[in-house]
Each structure stands twice: as C-alpha cells, then as structure tokens.
Amino acid sequence: MTDSDLGALPHDHPTAEAPSSSPPGRPPGLPLAWRAPLLAYAVTLGVGVVLGVLTIVALAGGDGPAEAQEVSDAAEGVLALLAIPFQLTAMALGGRIGFDNEAFSVSLMAPPLLLTATYAVVLARSAAAAESRSPSRTRQDRALTSGAAALGTALVVAVVTRAMALRADGESFHALSVSLVVGTLFLTFVADLVGRELRSVGLPALARTWAAAALAWFSHVGLWLVVSLPLLFVLAWTQEGFRTALSLPLWWPTGGLWTYVMGHLSGIGTSGFYSYAWSGGGVLAPLALLLGAVVATTFASLVWHLRSRRTSAELAVPGSWVQLPAAFAVGGVLVTMVSMVSVGGGAFGVSGSLTVMPAAWTCVLLGLWGLAAEALSRTVAPRLVEVLPSSFVARLRGSVAPAEPDEVATPDPMTPEQARKVRRIALVVGAGLAVLAAVPLTVSAISSAFYSPEKAAQTYVDAVAAGDMGAVAEALPDSGDFSPLLLTEEIYEAATERPTGYEVGEVTILGDSAMVEVEATGGVGGDSYLSLEKGGKKFGLFQEWEVAEGLTSTLNVSTDGVEELTVNGVSVEAPSGGYPTFVVLPGTYSVDLYAGNEWLDGAASEVAVPLGAYASADTTTPGPSDAFTERVDEEIGAWLEECMASTEPEPDGCPQSVYAFGDVRNLSWELSEPPVVDYEYFEPTFPMTLYASEGVATATYEVDESYGFGPKQWTEETEESTLDFTIEVDVAGDSLDVTPETY
Numbered sequence: 001m002t003d004s005d006l007g008a009l010p011h012d013h014p015t016a017e018a019p020s021s022s023p024p025g026r027p028p029g030l031p032l033a034w035r036a037p038l039l040a041y042a043v044t045l046g047v048g049v050v051l052g053v054l055t056i057v058a059l060a061g062g063d064g065p066a067e068a069q070e071v072s073d074a075a076e077g078v079l080a081l082l083a084i085p086f087q088l089t090a091m092a093l094g095g096r097i098g099f100d101n102e103a104f105s106v107s108l109m110a111p112p113l114l115l116t117a118t119y120a121v122v123l124a125r126s127a128a129a130a131e132s133r134s135p136s137r138t139r140q141d142r143a144l145t146s147g148a149a150a151l152g153t154a155l156v157v158a159v160v161t162r163a164m165a166l167r168a169d170g171e172s173f174h175a176l177s178v179s180l181v182v183g184t185l186f187l188t189f190v191a192d193l194v195g196r197e198l199r200s201v202g203l204p205a206l207a208r209t210w211a212a213a214a215l216a217w218f219s220h221v222g223l224w225l226v227v228s229l230p231l232l233f234v235l236a237w238t239q240e241g242f243r244t245a246l247s248l249p250l251w252w253p254t255g256g257l258w259t260y261v262m263g264h265l266s267g268i269g270t271s272g273f274y275s276y277a278w279s280g281g282g283v284l285a286p287l288a289l290l291l292g293a294v295v296a297t298t299f300a301s302l303v304w305h306l307r308s309r310r311t312s313a314e315l316a317v318p319g320s321w322v323q324l325p326a327a328f329a330v331g332g333v334l335v336t337m338v339s340m341v342s343v344g345g346g347a348f349g350v351s352g353s354l355t356v357m358p359a360a361w362t363c364v365l366l367g368l369w370g371l372a373a374e375a376l377s378r379t380v381a382p383r384l385v386e387v388l389p390s391s392f393v394a395r396l397r398g399s400v401a402p403a404e405p406d407e408v409a410t411p412d413p414m415t416p417e418q419a420r421k422v423r424r425i426a427l428v429v430g431a432g433l434a435v436l437a438a439v440p441l442t443v444s445a446i447s448s449a450f451y452s453p454e455k456a457a458q459t460y461v462d463a464v465a466a467g468d469m470g471a472v473a474e475a476l477p478d479s480g481d482f483s484p485l486l487l488t489e490e491i492y493e494a495a496t497e498r499p500t501g502y503e504v505g506e507v508t509i510l511g512d513s514a515m516v517e518v519e520a521t522g523g524v525g526g527d528s529y530l531s532l533e534k535g536g537k538k539f540g541l542f543q544e545w546e547v548a549e550g551l552t553s554t555l556n557v558s559t560d561g562v563e564e565l566t567v568n569g570v571s572v573e574a575p576s577g578g579y580p581t582f583v584v585l586p587g588t589y590s591v592d593l594y595a596g597n598e599w600l601d602g603a604a605s606e607v608a609v610p611l612g613a614y615a616s617a618d619t620t621t622p623g624p625s626d627a628f629t630e631r632v633d634e635e636i637g638a639w640l641e642e643c644m645a646s647t648e649p650e651p652d653g654c655p656q657s658v659y660a661f662g663d664v665r666n667l668s669w670e671l672s673e674p675p676v677v678d679y680e681y682f683e684p685t686f687p688m689t690l691y692a693s694e695g696v697a698t699a700t701y702e703v704d705e706s707y708g709f710g711p712k713q714w715t716e717e718t719e720e721s722t723l724d725f726t727i728e729v730d731v732a733g734d735s736l737d738v739t740p741e742t743y
Contacts, residue, residue: 027137027144029130029136029142029196030144033145033149033192034152035126036129036130036149036192037126037152038156040119040122040126041089041119041157043122044089044118047118048086048088048112051112052088055084055247055250084166086164087161087164087173087174087175089157090157091109091115092111092113092114094179096177096344097174099171099172101171104345104346106343109341110251110254110342112253113253113338113339119187121191123188123191124195127191127194127195127196127199128195131195132199136200139201142196142197146189146192149192150185150186150188150189150192158181161175162174162176212307213308214327216303217324219300220297220299220303220373223296225256232248232252232256254341258339258358259289261358261359262289266358266366267358267359268357269359270354270355279509297369297373297376298380301372301373301375301377302384304374304377305377305378305385306381308377315378321371324370325367325368326370328371332358332363332365335358336360336362339357340358342355451542451544453516453532456532456545456547457507457516457532457547460475460551461501461518461530461551464551465500467489467585469489472550472585475550476550482554482583483575484582484583485582486567486572487583488570491589494568495568495585495587498585498586498587499520499521499524499611500523501521502519502520503519505517512533513531513548515532516532518611520586520611523587524608524611525610526586526610526613527612528611530547530549531548531549533545534546551612552584552585553584553585553611553613554581554584554609555581555609555615556614557579557616557617557619558619559574559593562594564596564597565592569590574593586609587608588607588608588609589617590605591619597625598628599624600624601624601625602619603620605617605618624679627736633677635727635738639740640675640695640697648667649664649667649699649701653742655723655740656669662705664702665702665704665714667701669697669699670697670699671695673694675724676695678691687728687729688729689728691725691726692724693724696720696723698719698720699719700716700717702716726743727739728741
C-alpha cells in the first residue's frame with residue numbers, strides 16, 4: 001500500500017532536488033525544521049477555536065454539569081475565546097489542565113482526540129512536504145531534524161500555554177504540565193519523522209507486510225466512529241440538551257472509542273469497577289452495540305479480503321490466521337492508551353487521582369474479534385464481493401493491482417440452483433434473525449414501560465403521596481438510630497402542609513442498584529433520593545426493581561424525663577434514651593411533650609419537615625398545670641388549717657412559732673397572709689421540691705407579767721410569725737402526693 005502524497009519520490013520527480021550543498025554534518029532541513037510543527041500547531045489552534053466556541057456555548061447554556069461552573073466563570077469575555085483554544089490544543093498534546101493554590105488542587109487529563117489527530121496528520125503531511133523541498137541525506141539526518149523540531153515545539157507550546165491561561169478571581173487554569181512537554185516531544189517527533197520517512201523512502205518492507213492488516217483494523221474502528229457521531233449527537237441532544245450536543249466534537253472521539261470497547265464486550269471503568277454494555281439493565285443498548293460490532297467486523301473482513309489479496313496457498317498456511325488478530329490486539333492497546341481520562345486533586349496535603357479507561361483485557365477481546373474477521377474474510381467476504389456494487393468494491397480495493405485470477409482464492413461460480421438455495425437460506429436466516437431481534441426489542445420495550453427503575457420509583461412515590469404507610473414501612477433505612485413510631489396514618493393525616501405530589505427525576509444506575517432523584521411538590525417541598533436494587537425477574541424475562549431505602553425525613557425531639565408525648569394530637573410512648581430521632585414523611589407536625597400529662601403544661605411546637613430534611617422540635621420547658629397548682633394549694637391550705645388550729649406557741653410540724661416568756665394562756669393562731677409558692681424555677685421532673693414564702697401567721701395570747709411575784713397579771717399580746725417552708729411533690733399513680741415540710 002502506498003500513498004501518492006506520502007510515498008517515496010522517484011528520482012525524476014519534478015520536485016526532487018539535487019543533493020544538498022549544506023555543510024557536512026548538518027541535516028539540510030534543520031534550519032527550517034520548525035515550520036512543519038508550528039504550521040500543524042496553528043492549524044490545530046484554528047480547529048480549537050471552533051471547539052472552544054462550542055465549549056463556551058455549552059457551559060454558558062446551563063446544560064453543563066455543576067462541576068464545570070468555575071471553568072464557565074473563567075470562560076467569559078474575549079480573552080477566554082483566545083485562551084480556550086490554546087488550552088484545548090495543549091490538552092490534545094497530552095497536557096493536564098487544572099489549577100492549584102495553598103488549600104487544594106484539581107486537574108483533568110482528557111485529550112480532545114480530534115485535535116490530536118489534526119495535529120498529527122497536518123504535521124506528517126507538512127513534514128513530508130518539507131522533506132520534498134529539502135531532502136535529507138540519511139535517516140539519521142531526518143531523525144535529527146525531527147528531534148530538533150520536537151524540542152523547539154515543546155518549548156513554544158509550553159510558553160504559549162502558560163501565557164494564555166484562563167484566569168478568574170485571581171486563579172489561573174492552564175494545561176502546562178510534565179505530561180504536556182513529554183506528549184509534545186513524543187507526538188511531534190513521531191509524526192514529523194513518519195512524514196519525512198514516507199516521503200523519502202516510503203513504507204519499510206516490514207510495514208508493508210502489515211499495512212493491509214492495519215488498514216483493516218483502522219476501517220473497523222473508523223466505521224464505528226463515523227456511525228457513532230450522529231448517534232451520540234442525538235443522544236446528547238435528547239438527554240442533556242442541544243447546547244451540550246454542540247460540544248460533541250470535543251468529546252466524541254473518546255466517547256466513540258468507549259462505545260467501541262463496550263460494543264466489543266469489554267468494559268470501561270477504574271480500579272476493578274467496570275461498566276459494560278449490559279450494565280444498564282436494558283436490552284436495546286447492548287443489542288445495538290453488539291450488532292454494530294458484528295457489522296464493523298464484517299466490513300473489516302471485506303477490507304482485509306480485498307487488500308491482502310492472498311492466494312490459496314497462502315491461506316492454507318496456519319500462520320495466515322495470526323496477522324489480523326494481532327493487528328486488532330495492537331489496536332486494542334492503542335485504544336486503551338488514547339481514550340483514558342484522568343482526574344486528580346488534593347487538599348490539606350492529601351492527594352490522589354482517578355483514571356477511567358478501557359479494561360486491561362480489551363486487547364485480548366479485540367484479538368478474538370480480529371480472529372472472527374479473519375474467518376469472515378475467508379467465508380462471507382468473497383460472497384459479498386459478488387453482490388456489492390463494483391465501484392464500492394474498487395474503492396475498498398484501493399490502488400492494489402488485482403492479482404491473476406488463478407492466484408487469488410476465489411469461490412467457484414454458483415449454478416442457478418445453488419443461487420436459489422443460497423437465497424432461500426438467506427431468507428430463512430434473515431427471518432430468524434428478525435425474530436431474534438424482535439424478541440429482545442419487545443422485552444426491552446415492556447421492561448422500559450412497566451419494569452424500569454423509573455416505574456418502580458413512580459409506583460412508590462404515588463403510594464407515599466396517598467399516605468400508604470405500609471409501602472413506607474417496607475423501605476425504611478436500615479438503621480437502629482431512627483424510630484418509626486410516628487409513621488402512622490393517624491399522625492400523617494393530621495399533619496399540615498403535606499406535599500401534593502412527588503416528581504421522579506434523574507435515574508442513575510450503578511450495577512445492581514439505582515439512585516432516583518425525587519422532588520416534593522407543594523406543601524413543605526424538599527428533595528431527596530430513592531435507593532433501588534434489582535429484585536427477581538418477572539416471568540423470567542423482565543427485571544424488577546425494588547425500593548431499598550425510601551423517601552424519609554427526620555424529626556428530632558428531646559424527650560428527656562418524658563414517658564409520653566403527643567404528635568398531631570396522637571399520644572406516642574417516648575423511646576428510651578431521651579433524644580430520639582423519628583422518621584417521618586414531609587409535612588408540618590405539632591409536637592407536645594406534655595399534652596397527656598395532667599400535672600404539667602407545655603406549649604406545642606410546630607415543626608416544618610421538608611422532604612430529605614433533618615428538623616428539630618423547639619420544645620419549651622413546661623410549667624405547672626392548673627390541676628397541679630390547685631392540688632398543691634389544696635394540700636397547703638389543709639396543712640395550714642391544722643396548724644392554725646394549734647394552741648401551742650411552737651406547734652410541732654408547723655411553720656409558725658412565737659417566743660413567749662412566762663405563763664401563756666388563751667393562745668390562738670390566725671393566717672394573716674397566705675404563703676406564695678415559687679414556680680419561677682420549676683423543674684418538670686418528679687419527685688420535685690417547691691418553696692413557699694411570704695406567708696404571715698398572727699398569734700394572739702395572754703401572758704402573765706407578774707413573773708411569779710404576787711397575783712397573776714394577765715396581759716393580751718399579739719405577735720406575727722413568717723411562714724417559710726418546702727413542699728415535696730411526687731406522682732403516685734394517677735394522683736399527686738403533696739407533702740409540706742418545715743425547715
């Protein structure tokens with residue numbers, strides 16, 4: 001295989017020059033070695049301008065992910081239009097874009113492969129043209145020229161990339177990194193040298209023997225990428241929005257290669273966690289990818305059959321089965337290397353990175369697909385050549401001269417009867433394939449309509465909206481830290497500001513589990529996630545999904561010293577521990593810790609609990625109820641009545657006393673001022689001690705002032721006594737035990 005633009009020049013080619021008269025030891029093309037890579041860099045920047053504009057449009061439209069907000073803020077204004085192409089081109093050459101400061105750092109390595117391919121192709125062709133104008137004397141001269149070009153280009157690219165950094169709020173985003181320098185050196189040297197070698201001497205003999213196999217694999221992956229472009233555009237448009245779809249050229253090659261890997265039964269992921277074509281749980285996507293792999297492999301087998309032009313003797317050699325699988329395996333290694341995406345970062349001295357790439361065994365699987373292509377090239381491809389348009393076949397065959405008919409392994413011509421038999425077999429096989437395709441498509445359609453995670457989530461939220469506590473109880477979080485005592489229909493029906501409905505949002509499927517965004521509409525609102533997991537299969541075909549952790553909110557209530565509380569008018573036994581967290585559905589709840597307590601009186605707390613929120617009841621310290629104070633006053637009154645009936649100056653067990661010297665007669669007590677019970681520092685725990693003061697009792701009595709000398713002289717006296725005492729209060733069953741005690 002040769003290329004009219006990159007092949008070796010004949011000696012009489014009009015552009016061929018006489019041997020260079022440059023000084024001995026210096027390659028002829030060395031002084032102008034910078035032209036080809038800088039031209040390639042300029043062309044790549046031009047393409048980068050287009051991709052940069054599309055990126056800014058995508059980020060500014062609101063369809064981009066939240067993580068891109070800082071980059072979006074930096075990408076404002078005319079300077080961003082100038083800076084982004086330089087950063088994208090640097091990423092295409094292997095740079096890792098990011099920023100860092102004293103607190104943290106973040107970086108991304110995701111080469112825009114369209115720009116990488118642009119740079120490599122333009123550089124190879126430009127270097128070939130430069131080699132045509134100034135032919136090198138030896139391969140060593142060409143290598144020195146390419147090396148000088150690589151060194152100069154790496155320096156220029158590094159300086160320009162740093163100077164054209166994106167800047168915002170004192171921070172700069174740029175792709176200058178060690179990987180940029182190494183990548184620029186490697187890619188520039190290889191592309192420049194390949195271009196010069198192809199122009200000077202053409203493909204080496206060893207490369208020519210592998211050219212057809214390499215072309216077969218390139219046609220295999222190329223067909224896939226071409227077909228994936230419009231499909232990915234439509235998917236991005238319908239699922240993420242038109243603006244995101246506009247950025248497709250930026251990530252299409254990597255995304256296309258990832259679908260290529262998954263379509264050929266390998267996985268994409270990191271650290272042992274891989275996603276496969278069938279990981280989403282549907283049937284249509286893996287079937288379409290597998291069908292695409294079969295079509296691409298058949299096309300590659302056709303190209304291989306036409307380009308290799310092997311004879312029957314060559315096909316009979318067992319080693320003839322090795323070359324195409326080996327080319328496919330090497331292609332798998334290449335795909336794995338160029339399609340990796342790495343995200344790194346660090347904070348507070350701790351750093352790490354995450355690399356998403358095709359699985360390590362991708363090359364092995366592609367080698368097996370290459371073996372399948374080899375088999376198809378010997379069986380199906382010769383038949384396809386007979387039925388395909390001759391112009392199409394000629395285009396695939398390229399400039400390879402047809403071999404003699406007796407040298408080429410061609411099938412014997414079919415008789416009319418054989419042709420009719422082949423058509424009948426093809427009809428039966430086609431009908432069978434149609435049935436086989438219809439069955440999974442039907443299963444996929446039914447699964448999407450009735451057994452998808454969205455359907456399971458919608459069924460659940462409808463039950464929640466209807467107040468079905470059975471459905472809620474079956475999907476409570478598996479944690480002993482949450483109490484389900486408030487999940488009753490009676491309590492929830494009495495709640496106010498309940499959501500009027502729930503909307504199911506984005507669904508993220510991760511293997512056997514799924515996360516579903518749910519937003520509450522009306523009432524207290526809020527949003528949360530449903531956790532689903534795969535259940536059994538209905539009729540052995542339809543994958544069912546079950547809610548593992550449902551929609552809940554939490555309400556914390558301090559119940560220290562409380563045995564019973566009232567929520568929305570319903571009495572609930574207080575859990576032990578004093579600080580329970582209750583699982584509730586969204587709404588506003590009235591919490592009263594003492595509504596069922598005859599002796600304590602506390603204000604109810606109105607608590608709004610949105611979906612997914614953590615709320616606390618603002619309960620106040622209660623005071624004594626009217627029944628409490630009446631009972632205390634009753635006991636104090638009865639006690640004082642007994643004390644006032646005493647005729648002693650210091651009655652035992654009573655709070656009053658007077659000191660009378662000498663003989664006393666006719667003593668009586670009168671309650672002048674009733675004592676006041678202090679409830680200001682009321683502690684709502686039993687047993688409790690209260691304090692009474694400010695009471696006054698008046699004693700009236702006659703005292704003998706003769707003091708034992710002569711006849712008795714009785715004189716009436718009046719004396720006041722303060723009443724200060726304590727009251728011990730405790731609950732005894734349904735009654736209150738009140739005991740006044742003197743100091």
